[in-house]
Amino acid sequence: MPLIKPFRGLRPAPGRAGDVAAPPYDVLSTAEARVRANGKPWSFLHISKPEIDLPANTDPYAPEVYAKAASNLKAMLDQGILQRDDKDCYYAYRLTMGSHVQTGLVAAAAVADYDSNRIRKHELTRPDKEDDRVRQIEALGAQTGPVLLAYPNSHAADALIATASGGQPDADAIAADGIRHQIWVVRDTALIGQISRIFDAMPTLYIADGHHRSAAASRVAAARRGNAAAQHFLAVIFPHHEMKIMDYNRVVKDLNGMSETDFLARSSERFAIEPSASAVHPAQPGVFGLYLPGRWFTLTVKPELIPHADPVARLDVSLLSDNLLGPVLNITDLRRDKRIDFVGGIRGLRELEQRVDSGEMAAAFALHPTRMTELMAVADAGEIMPPKSTWFEPKLADGLVSHVLD
Template identity: 60%
Template sequence: MSQNLSRGSDTLGSFLHISRPEVDLPEATDPYAPEVYAKAAENLERMLGEAVLVQDPHPTFYIYRLTMEGHVQTGLVAAASVEAYDRDRIKKHEFTRPKKEDDRVRQIDALDAQTGPVFLVYPSDGEVDGMLSEEADREPELDVTAADGVRHQIWTLSDPVRVGRLTALFDGMSALYVADGHHRSAAASRVTAARRAANPAHTGEEPYNYFLSVIFPHSQMQILPYNRVVRDLNGLEREQMLERIAVRFRVETSAHAVLPGRHAEFGMYLPGQWYRLVLDEGRIPWDDPVQRLDVSLLAGELIEPILGIADQRRDERIDFVGGIRGLEALEKRVDSGEMAVAFSLYPTSMEALMAVADAGEVMPPKSTWFEPKLADGLVSHLLGGR
């Protein structure tokens, strides 16, 4: 791991001039236009020159703590190895979209820096967890509560002995996992490959061989459900649909909104009425880490065979609602007439995500909603020129 990083000392909002530089350009500017990336680079140089961003003089790790409504997670900010990513020691679980990946590549190249971290997870380790917690007992160097109420705290860790020990512990882990930020990590890999090819003196130690990450223990992750809403009932009347569902699920009416409490249990909302759906356990493919996911079970047992939606990535009849918005958001979209039916899901566990990644498989679309979100700009990784 490399620790060549710069820490933000300004408010969270000001970093929009780098992450969303189009705010400084005419309103009709295409966000993918060359001048947008150039403006981001100009703003980064200005912030460095004005000491809004301050580069630490020594190799440094950072401890990053997020607090949201009583939930606390404490991780390590570090620059993770692109080689480890390319060799699948940093495991992925999502496909990426070329256009979004290209945008990230252009941004990294223009800035000569990575300013948005990749959210990584490590299998919880008592010694690592303990070291991070100990470091967070001190007064933080940065303590900011954002507009959404999430508290972001940063501590520096530059003691060479402790830095070395943490590095050794992470190097000894069999794998890390990308929780969020697949486009950022894929773009970093592409930038590394291009710069390696263009550098005849390449050693593998250059800053461009690493990407900005925050690494949290899997036991502290908070994954919320990713719920579904569907525009129509595929030509069925309510009673017809309920009859077809009852062949595969136990169906119970509920006087209250249904927040599923276990695997293979779902809530369904039709205008004015909630239902609890419990899938017959004999229909669950326990030996398949992808197909046994709740999102896969709902797709394979109801959304595709009954509602006729085979491709959730592209079918415009279905939409997705992050669990942070609550069940009221599902009711509102159905009661307004915009959607015909809504489904609430049990959240995917971190263990289930890791099992999919370990199997070399890909999660279905919109399987996980992580909260709280990382902030861009608190820490950046400078690539040191081309």
């Protein structure tokens, strides 16, 4: 089975992309989605977060929620808001955030290659979240949330995607957050064939975001073995060198019973600590910003503590956990410990200062962003990234291209 294939995409009708495009289902709470979709009857949030159209106390995992998603999708089809292409196509997808531009390919990726680890993972999944995505796919008869994938260096693939994204886009929308989303439909049979061959020659692809969506697609494929479309999952594949990972910072509620002076003294056993007159946004790996009420410090991990041969242990998120959060603050379970929280870099360092100065948190740590090459090394080693290691921006939109399982 080829690594990727074209498909008959379900897309907004001409001129409707701006009405339909919505943030990914998992970046908004139900309350935020209600506000975002207010006055926007064709927002894809009515499909991806259908509980917003039910009473406020509705369990988001209740059967009626998935049924509502299906009825909302039917309404958008009946009204001609969404239309399906009449032939198999690829789709070029460009994201523009300020000066950052990345252009990739929307395709149907083979579940068999996910199952065999040719499409490589780096995160654990939770059964309850997988169950939710399985129910959503089954209710809709479609995959609507794309998995974000990266491909390794390929000048040939880059050139083909550049060709596919020439001329006027078929869809062009600027989201509420200012991100521009553009789609080009690739209908040319020769170009489709070239793209398929170039990607099929790649040894591997890497999941950047969407582990629960891909795991759910695998379960649906196993249950629908006679359904050819179900043996693939919706993906957007970008060149790894164009993808942008932002810092994923940490805030902690207390100093484990220590004064600030004692905390700094304990931390200095493994880090060189220097006061900073301004906010610290680490410019290189191994360097961290520490914010205590009213003051910033630069923390540099001692070089002998960096295990260069271990792709997981050498990550900055691991160095902070293994040398400070665990031994100094006794925070050892990042998934369950209520004393720690995480702040995506898109919110800026001012968010860290506000959460500490308000008294909600005792300290904040600013990290250097994880690099794509580091993520790929972890996946190649068959290892798992620590929780909250990557924050990808810009985010894909839901609703611009969906994959129907017919």
